[in-house]
Amino acid sequence: MKFQDKVVVVTGAGSGNGRAIALHFLREGAKVVIADINVEGANQTVELSQKPEQTLVVKTNVTKKADVENMIAQTVSHFGGLDILVNNAGIVKFSTFLEIEEDEWDLVHDVNLKAPFLCAQVAAKEMIKAKTRGRIINITSVEAHRIVSSSGHCQPHYNSSKGGLNLLSKAIALELAPHGITVNSVAPGVVETPFTAKGLENPEIKKWILERVPVGRIATPDDIANAVAFLAMPESEYVTGTTLFVDGGWTIY
Ligand SMILES: NC(=O)c1ccc[n+]([C@@H]2O[C@H](COP(=O)([O-])OP(=O)(O)OC[C@H]3O[C@@H](n4cnc5c(N)ncnc54)[C@H](O)[C@@H]3O)[C@@H](O)[C@H]2O)c1
Numbered sequence: 099m100k101f102q103d104k105v106v107v108v109t110g111a112g113s114g115n116g117r118a119i120a121l122h123f124l125r126e127g128a129k130v131v132i133a134d135i136n137v138e139g140a141n142q143t144v145e146l147s148q149k150p151e152q153t154l155v156v157k158t159n160v161t162k163k164a165d166v167e168n169m170i171a172q173t174v175s176h177f178g179g180l181d182i183l184v185n186n187a188g189i190v191k192f193s194t195f196l197e198i199e200e201d202e203w204d205l206v207h208d209v210n211l212k213a214p215f216l217c218a219q220v221a222a223k224e225m226i227k228a229k230t231r232g233r234i235i236n237i238t239s240v241e242a243h244r245i246v247s248s249s250g251h252c253q254p255h256y257n258s259s260k261g262g263l264n265l266l267s268k269a270i271a272l273e274l275a276p277h278g279i280t281v282n283s284v285a286p287g288v289v290e291t292p293f294t295a296k297g298l299e300n301p302e303i304k305k306w307i308l309e310r311v312p313v314g315r316i317a318t319p320d321d322i323a324n325a326v327a328f329l330a331m332p333e334s335e336y337v338t339g340t341t342l343f344v345d346g347g348w349t350i351y
Pocket of ligand 1 (some may be wrong): 115136139158187209240278285287289291294
């Protein structure tokens with residue numbers, strides 16, 4: 099059991115990558131807070147885990163500071179501390195640059211960039227207070243590093259929010275290093291989740307993606323969970339401020 103009795107918070111753990119990350123930690127003995135705006139999805143994750151005694155569902159809108167403070171306070175009061183935070187909750191909107199409305203711009207940046215800031219800040223204060231050599235892992239994307247477009251346009255607000263999160267991770271890593279807290283990013287390529295389901299139903303889009311992925315398959319949520327687990331292990335304590343690409347080799351080119 100690699101994470102026996104470690105306390106982990108996973109945001110957006112009611113679906114896709116977040117669910118796989120939560121289930122991985124639970125299989126390895128951790129106590130996991132399943133934080134999601136979608137309680138039904140969060141409860142399904144608990145059911146799938148078959149380890150309800152190791153879980154706590156906290157309904158959280160990660161864009162609201164009061165919700166984030168409640169999420170961390172409930173974690174500490176229920177499980178006695180906090181070792182690992184995974185900022186996974188994220189959204190994408192497929193509007194082009196010329197179509198994006200102000201509300202949509204704000205929503206994408208609130209969920210993908212402001213929320214990881216809020217969660218990391220509240221979690222780090224708790225870790226420092228308890229002298230915990232904690233881990234913060236942010237889920238970014240290959241789209242934090244490059245433009246991905248099969249149609250002549252991309253999702254500029256998704257790119258800028260994930261690109262911002264990539265640099266925010268490095269900035270936080272610098273400040274938290276003296277406290278023994280590491281901060282890293284995991285950058286997935288395309289993963290089979292509800293997030294990508296519609297696109298992957300289109301054979302032309304799927305073919306376009308597979309032509310760019312040297313390993314020749316779409317990622318599974320477990321591929322992402324395995325990378326997150328590596329960055330949370332004691333053996334990776336000298337790794338901070340970096341990005342682990344889990345993209346089947348897409349960014350080799
Ligand atoms: N699926 C991919 O191909 C892919 C690729 C690169 C990066 N990512 C990233 O992985 C992460 C997870 O994506 P996924 O594919 O599992 O998506 P998903 O849509 O399956 O799951 C996202 C989860 O986040 C939750 N969420 C959304 N807004 C929230 C909020 N305000 N507060 C709390 N929870 C909220 C949703 O309810 C959902 O359970 C995201 O950050 C995404 O950008 C996904």
